[in-house]
Amino acid sequence: MSAQGLLDGKTVVITGASSGIGAAAAELFVKEGAQVVLAARREDRLSDVIDRIGAPGGRAVAVVADVTRAEEMRTVVRTAVETFGGVHAAFNNAGWTSTGTPMHLMGDEEYDRIMDVNARGVWNAMRAEIAVMLEHGGSIVNTSSVAGMRATGASAPYIAAKHAVIGLSRAAADEYVAYGIRVNAIAVGSTRTELMEQVLSDTPSLIEPFVGRSIQQRLADPVEIAQTAAWLCSDRSSFTTGAVIPADGGWTAR
Template identity: 40%
Template sequence: MRLKDKVAIVTGGSSGIGRATALLFSSEGAQVMVADINEELGRETVQLIKENGGDAVFQRVDVSSPEQVQAVVKATIENFGKLNIMVNNAGISHGEKKIEDVPIEDWDKVVDVSMKSVFLGMKYAIPEMLEHGGSIINTASVAGIKGQKLLAGYTAAKSGVIAITKSTALEYGKHNIRINAIAPGVIETPITDEWKKTPKWPILSTANALRRIGQPEEVANAMLFLASDESSFVTGTTLVVDGGTLLGK
């Protein structure tokens, strides 16, 4: 097992990439703290893990709240005794709008949930990793690399995640804490359910070299690589999992 005796926190673990990552980490031997604002679906993820013989706990969290993120880390230590892997995966977007039409409250919420949450996750997880090292994985997006029209707030937040990842990798490499990011393309998650209702979906769903959207499990496999010792010499990088979206068609 690639994560035997490891303890991981996965934010946004109630569905999509977060759930797939929590399930995969557990199947590879990790004890998992599933953290999400959606309590019903988060507990469902824990139940799925336990049905497969794994060990997991759920804690409700608003990842934009310093107190709640700190409480999740504390609960992880109390339940499992340590923390080896932090996956800062939770994130949201705003509706497609030109920058002049984006409500200020929407901008603030997207930045808080998609970027500030990464800062908070690392702020409270890193002290628990200083003695023994660890792996931190931050979910960015290809939008944070190439830009995305009508999604300025989301694009800015995800670009920020990539920048934060690089800076902190430099700061904590000497402590054997590896910090990397994942940049997914279009993935089959609850977010894409709304996109499927739009006229542009046939184009959006094939706008990459593989001509299909990705599955959460495909991103989870990349998460597993960065969480495991197989990536022991990898830090400060952004692993793109996009089916070739950045290449075009």
């Protein structure tokens, strides 16, 4: 008899699934027994993730979608229902930032883009997911950041947006507890993702503080964050809701 996976039989929506933490989560969640619906804007990268997973029995499907568009997130959730019969959990991981333009020099378009992807994206995703979880409950995990708890040197709108993700998560946890819906956030530390590599390439001076502030003195591998998300999506975290779980190498412990 084979061992049961952490997410055995669950259908999980993952946003920002075309690279980094989202792609690592897609691969891990399938290994843990889940059926996954992957959402991101880049169709070619989503296809690469699906090919890499090699999910048996068609247990992974991709939907090209922009989290800043509410209707596209409803399409993602509708695809999960039509393909797998429902949504048990969601990992709302899509994010975006700039390279720390000073507030007084930042244009409105840059501000809007950062806030829209990171805060409105979680808002759009949760509303679509909660609507189908009302009958049977579920678990939602939102990617925040140490920037949601500290001024980290990232851009001001990014810090504000990641604080907002924590607020939205706590509010939803409180509002929907009677429906059996749990909502948590992960305070992600510096992680070796495509976005992080871009930031460090543009601003090499950030390498030391991004690594040096954590107890472990290193960047995380994306799968390390995905493992935290898998636990929060699973029934093994059944008494955890409205929480902000640090996956930061000890950054916020100091």
